[in-house]
Amino acid sequence: MTLIVEGYFPELPNPNVCYNCFRCTSGCPSAFFIEEFRPHRFVAKFKWTELEEIISKEFIWDCSKCFKCIDLCPQEVSPAVVIEYLQILVAKRGKPIPKAYEEMIKNIIESGYAFPVQEVSDRDFETFTREDLGLGPLRKPSTITQLRKILVKLK
Amino acid sequence: MNRSILVYVGCFSSTKQYALEMSNRVVLEAFDSKYEELHVMEFPNPACCGHPIRSIKPEMWLYLACRLLAIAEERGSDLLPICNGCYLSVKEAKTVIDSNPKYMAKINDLLKEEGLKYTGKTRVYHTIEYFHDVITPNRIRELVGERTVGTINVAAHYGCHALRPKHLPQFDNPKNPQKFENIIDAIGFKSIRDYPMKLECCGAPLMAPNPVLGLKVGGAKLSGALKSGADLMLTTCPYCLEMLDYRQESISSISEIEISMPVMYYQQILGLVLGFDPRDLGLNFNMSPVERILERFKK
Known part of the structure; x- marks a missing residue:
């Protein structure tokens, strides 16, 4: 495992102490609308199933990252962190991730920003650039060359 | 002399949600020029905070967030990320590395290439926290x-x-926060301190993986x-505003009831009350009524 998966989850919450009380799922905004999205089930699977099997069989991208489940859990299991751990694992294995994320990674390495600068329409369908609004051009990071090198290293 | 604060705008507001950058600048300048102890400054050398890609590339996230902390430290300043995503990103990164010398050392190894160093001195503020604890409701009342x-x-x-x-450091009680309401009341309005769904998600982070689900959560x-x-x-976050204001028509089209609710940035309404022109606050970009x-x- 690399730097952060180790470091960012120094104490990956212990799923074995989960009561299966469903508090996480009962408060989950995604679970409210999507029957298959059940945070407590991800935790249960995490306990009993090979991680490789979970990430190849389950759709784990419907978490809104509202982090209510972390605050609701009486056992400090943090289902959202378990789900994020699985998402990281998918990315590390080179399996497909939602396209929007790939775009953002590309953009950040290229320009330092996650999104390309846009012209935006107002209520009267008039379009404006940053310059039109007096905000000036988007500022490039002054150390973009070095930053790019670092980010490619961390990719 | 008080420490200065660097306003970090973040990708989303810098590339699309211009109304936040505009209204925030106008309003903070008004306070900064009246109260000289505030020292509000623009963030130098900005790049993404890493938040949008945290669950895909955690190493990139941590570096990007820490470089913001390091740049603020270099200036002897504190940090005000005006987007909720950026705020959590930087606060969480700070929590991770301030308490972990091994990762602090690894990050500093990388920071060297950008000529930066971080030792843990930067303090991170949320917009609501800054208006409430630094500017204070009294000064808001005074300026209004x-x-x-x-x-x-x-x-x-x-x-x-x-x-x-x-479990991360908090500026208000996460179970029943009141500081936003306090700074809204300081403008002379009446905040509804308790309403159904007050602490619920806007749905914005779901727009990347599952837009229909995002709209349903926003509708609720x-x-x-x-x-x-x-x-x-009112909100202070550009992702939340885009969801609740800009996408309100789409939300309404998939909801059982018609949804029609004016949504603005706190900085926009405060700017209006202070007498600024709606266009200087980017209010022509709000799509809700x-x-x-x-x-x-x-x-």
Whole structure:
């Protein structure tokens, strides 16, 4: 495992102490609308199933990252962190991730920003650039060359 | 002399949600010029905070967030990320590396290439925290003075990443926060301190992996504010605003009830009360029925 998966989850919450009380799922905004999205089930699977099997069989991208489940859990299991751990694992294995994320990674390495600068329409369908609004051009990071090198290293 | 604060705008507002950058600048300048101890400054050398890609490339996230902390430290300043995503990103990164010398060393190894160093000195503020704890409701009342447009009932939307997860350092009680309401009341409005769905998600982070689900979650949030009888919903986060304001028509089209709720940035309404032109606050970009509120300001 690399730097952060180790470091960012120094104490990956212990799923074995989960009561299966469903508090996480009962408060989950995604679970409210999507029957298959059940945070407590991800935790249960995490306990009993090979991680490789979970990430190849389950759709784990419907978490809104509202982090209510972390605050609701009486056992400090943090289902959202378990789900994020699985998402990281998918990315590390080179399996497909939602396209929007790939775009953002590309953009950040290229320009330092996650999104390309846009012209935006107002209520009267008039379009404006940053310059039109007096905000000036988007500022490039002054150390973009070095930053790019670092980010490619961390990719 | 007080420490200065660097305003970090973040990718989303720098590339699309211009109204936040505009209104925030106008309003903070107004406070900064009246109260010289505030020292509000623009963030130098900005790049993404890493938040949008945290669950795909955690190493990139941590580096990007820490470089913001390091740049602030280099200037002897504190940091004010005006987006909830950026705020959580930087606060969480700080928590991770301040308590972990091994990762602090690894990050500093990388920071060297950008000529930076971080030792843990930077303090991170949330917009609501900054208005409440640094500017203070008293100064807001003072600057607003006698200006009044009568009562407007406001539903405050903090946004998830302002106060969750609760084990990170918090500026208000995550279970029942009140500071946003306090700074809304300081303008002369009436905040609804308790409404259905007050602490619920806006749905924005779901727009990348599952837009329909995102819209449903946003609809549930707006329905709660409608039920409370609010005239206006306020937030400080550009992702939340895009969801609740800009996408309100799409949300309404998939909802059982018609949703029609003016949504603005706190900085926009504060700017209006202080007498700034709606266009200088980017209010022509709000797509929800803000005209209902703007009418109150016509003389």
